[in-house]
Amino acid sequence: xxxxxxxxxxxxxxxxxxxxxxxxxxxxxxxxxxxxxxxxxxxxxxxxxxxxxxxxxxxxxxxxxxxxxxxxxxxxxxxxxxxxxxxxxxxxxxxxxxxxxxxxxxxxxxxxxxxxxxxxxxxxxxxxxxxxxxxxxxxxxxxxxxxxxxxxxxxxxxxxxxxxxxxxxxxxxxxxxxxxxxxxxxxxxxxxxxxxxxxxxxxxxxxxxxxxxxxxxxxxx
Amino acid sequence: xxxxxxxxxxxxxxxxxxxxxxxxxxxxxxxxxxxxxxxxxxxxxxxxxxxxxxxxxxxxxxxxxxxxxxxxxxxxxxxxxxxxxxxxxxxxxxxxxxxxxxxxxxxxxxxxxxxxxxxxxxxxxxxxxxxxxxxxxxxxxxxxxxxxxxxxxxxxxxxxxxxxxxxxxxxxxxxxxxxxxxxxxxxxxxxxxxxxxxxxxxxxxxxxxxxxxxxxxxxxxxxxxxxxxxxxxxxxxxxxxxxxxxxxxxxxxxxxxxxxx
Numbered sequence: 001x002x003x004x005x006x007x008x009x010x011x012x013x014x015x016x017x018x019x020x021x022x023x024x025x026x027x028x029x030x031x032x033x034x035x036x037x038x039x040x041x042x043x044x045x046x047x048x049x050x051x052x053x054x055x056x057x058x059x060x061x062x063x064x065x066x067x068x069x070x071x072x073x074x075x076x077x078x079x080x081x082x083x084x085x086x087x088x089x090x091x092x093x094x095x096x097x098x099x100x101x102x103x104x105x106x107x108x109x110x111x112x113x114x115x116x117x118x119x120x121x122x123x124x125x126x127x128x129x130x131x132x133x134x135x136x137x138x139x140x141x142x143x144x145x146x147x148x149x150x151x152x153x154x155x156x157x158x159x160x161x162x163x164x165x166x167x168x169x170x171x172x173x174x175x176x177x178x179x180x181x182x183x184x185x186x187x188x189x190x191x192x193x194x195x196x197x198x199x200x201x202x203x204x205x206x207x208x209x210x211x212x213x214x215x216x217x218x219x220x221x
Numbered sequence: 222x223x224x225x226x227x228x229x230x231x232x233x234x235x236x237x238x239x240x241x242x243x244x245x246x247x248x249x250x251x252x253x254x255x256x257x258x259x260x261x262x263x264x265x266x267x268x269x270x271x272x273x274x275x276x277x278x279x280x281x282x283x284x285x286x287x288x289x290x291x292x293x294x295x296x297x298x299x300x301x302x303x304x305x306x307x308x309x310x311x312x313x314x315x316x317x318x319x320x321x322x323x324x325x326x327x328x329x330x331x332x333x334x335x336x337x338x339x340x341x342x343x344x345x346x347x348x349x350x351x352x353x354x355x356x357x358x359x360x361x362x363x364x365x366x367x368x369x370x371x372x373x374x375x376x377x378x379x380x381x382x383x384x385x386x387x388x389x390x391x392x393x394x395x396x397x398x399x400x401x402x403x404x405x406x407x408x409x410x411x412x413x414x415x416x417x418x419x420x421x422x423x424x425x426x427x428x429x430x431x432x433x434x435x436x437x438x439x440x441x442x443x444x445x446x447x448x449x450x451x452x453x454x455x456x457x458x459x460x461x462x463x464x465x466x467x468x469x470x471x472x473x474x475x476x477x478x479x480x481x482x
Contacts, residue, residue, distance in 0.1 A: 012481065054321030057477045077319030082246060094238030095322050097226055 002029040002052060002069070002146065004202075007061035009047055021047050022058075023200035029193075031067065031145065034177040036187035036208050038215045039197035045180045046072075046150055048197065052178060053148050067145035073135055081124030085115055085134050088123060089141075096142050105141045112167075113137035114160070133160060140167055147171065149179040165189065184212055235322050239314075239331040247335065258343055265294055266347070269412070281414065283445035288356055291347060292442055293411035296435050299340040299370060300377040301402055307333040307381025308398065311389050311479060318480040325479035326472040329385045333378040341370070358442075365441035368454060369434050375461040376430065382468025386475055410435055415449045427451060430460040 009022040021044040029035055037045045050056045051063055053072040071078060079088050086106060093105040110119050113133040118126065126134070139147060147168075168177065168190055181187050187194070187208055194211025196203045198218060205211040248255045269290050281289050310332040317323045348358040360366045388395030409431035415423045426432055427449070434457045440448035472479070 012478070055319055056481060071320050077316050080242075080314075080316055082250060083242070087242065087245065091238045091242045092320070094241070095231075095235045095320055097230065097234045099234065099237065 001031050001066045003062075003064040003066070004028070004052070005062050005064075007048075007051060007058045007063060009044070009051060009056075009059050020200055022051075022197075022202075025061075025197075025200075025202040027195065027202055027204045029146070029176065029178065032172075032174070032176050033193055034172060034179070034191045036191035036194045036211065037178065037180045037197065038187070038194060038211055040215075040219070043197040044200065045197055048202075049148050049150050049178065049180060065146075068143070070139050070142070070144040070147045072148045072150050073139045078135065078138075079123045079131060082122055084122055085113070085119045085126070086110075088134070089138060092138050093141070098142065108141045109134070109137045112140060112163075129157065129160075136164055140171075144175060146176040146178060149177065151181055187212065231322050232327065235324075235327050236331055239317075239323070239327060240335060243332055243335050247339065258339060259346055262294055262298060262343055262347055263350075266291055269294075281446075283447055284439060284443040285356055287351065288358060288442065289414075289439060289446075290412070291351060292439050293409075293435055295340070295344040295347065296370070296373055296438050297406060297409055297411050297431065299337070299344070300373045300380075300431060301406075302340055303333050303336045303374055303377025304380040304384065305399070305402065306336045307378060308384035308388055308395060310381075311385050325385070325389075325476065326382070326469070329382055329472070330378070333374075333381050336377075337374040340374075360442045361444035362441040365454070366438060369438045369441065369457070372454075372457045372461045373431075373434055376457070376464050379461060379464025379466070379468040383464065383471055386468075386471040386479065389479055390475065405429075405431070408432070414439075416447060423449065430457045433457055 004025055004027050007022055007025045008020060010020045011018045025048065037048065039045050047056070049072045051058055052065075053069060054063075054065065055072060078092070080091075083091075089106055089109045090102055093099070093102045098105055113119070113130075113136070115126075115130060115133065118130060123131065123134070149168075171177065172190070177190060179187070179190060191208045192206075194205045194208040196205065196211045196214045196218075198215075203211070203214060205214065248258075251257075266287070270287055273286065273290075307329045310329045311325050314323075314328040317328065318325070352358045384395065384398050388398065408426060408429055410426070415426055415432060415436060418426065433452050436448050437452050437454060437457070440446045440452075
């Protein structure tokens with residue numbers, strides 16, 4: 001369960017405080033509900049994901065995570081270029097408290113990411129597709145109650161996308177998912193509920209279809 | 222439904238992960254990185270020895286001149302490396318703040334700790350090497366030696382904590398701080414003893430806690446070393462405690478601004 005209460009967010013710019021990105025966003029995500037976030041570019045979708053993931057803090061308001069929430073997958077962070085994929089995976093296992101089953105985690109990541117020998121090469125030599133494979137495999141290696149995905153399913157080649165989609169489907173009965181995607185098909189495939197972000201406010205819809213409709217209606221108007 | 226870990230266990234596992242990661246980068250990151258860690262202070266000492274033995278044939282009473290310089294270099298480097306490496310910790314680990322478990326203060330503290338361990342190890346190797354060449358490197362008062370070294374390390378950590386916040390919020394501050402370490406090296410008496418100075422300068426220079434610490438360190442190593450009077454371990458201790466306090470306080474105050482990208 002994730003509670004978002006009256007969250008405001010604005011970023012500090014070089015010329016003082018910037019404009020408000022989120023203005024009074026409140027909603028509750030019940031356990032094991034998959035939510036799709038829609039809104040036009042710059043509406044604050046990634047900002048909201050970062051806030052829910054705890055990477056950034058709201059300027060005002062509170063976010064309570066009453067479960068294990070993953071880090072926001074897919075915005076390229078979280079991997080250190082000079083270290084190998086294996087070293088990065090070990091580090092992530094350790095900070096998530098899996099010191100003792102590192103071999104299992106490594107085996108899973110290696111198997112899922114299918115990087116081959118590149119797993120032991122520095123991450124800075126990876127292509128962006130390989131990086132997202134590694135990130136995606138990393139987040140699936142741990143049992144979270146809610147996974148946060150920022151366009152991550154659009155990464156990689158066709159076969160990996162199919163594999164990632166299957167893995168996400170498999171999670172659905174034990175974990176929730178909060179995802180941003182500009183592909184309506186992806187949202188329909190994975191999400192049941194939807195949030196439409198517009199003008200710094202969030203509108204909750206119990207059905208993703210309604211959220212998409214509200215979003216499209218606003219675009220047409 | 223609440224299956225989350227406690228804050229303390231999260232922090233401990235973050236420190237564990239960060240330490241192993243930083244250590245593997247520092248010791249095996251570049252080609253023979255571990256060798257350079259040792260070569261740097263040894264080269265420093267050798268160059269100074271060559272210069273001083275040709276330019277000035279002065280002998281330091283009560284202590285071997287090589288040991289005098291070695292103690293100064295090791296003590297000052299412990300402070301300098303702890304402070305400088307911690308200062309750069311936040312910008313070097315920005316990618317890691319994608320995991321909310323990792324806080325800015327974690328990466329700084331872990332780096333400072335690692336640097337302390339490395340410098341201690343470097344010092345041990347260097348002094349053992351000097352012992353093989355026949356220098357008397359065993360300290361006469363080991364407890365004071367340990368105390369001063371620990372305080373140098375805490376002072377370096379505190380300064381590093383403050384500078385890491387300062388240089389993240391105001392990048393120019395980082396450049397100025399790096400520039401300041403050079404004059405500090407000369408003002409801390411790595412190359413000379415305050416006993417050589419005229420009294421009116423000596424009083425002012427002894428306000429520098431690093432100079433007091435180095436002088437205490439030398440007299441603890443060699444009991445016959447004529448240290449100047451008016452040295453106080455408490456003085457260094459107060460500086461170390463204040464630096465650590467303000468460093469941590471700054472991290473608490475600006476914890477949200479530090480991880481913003």
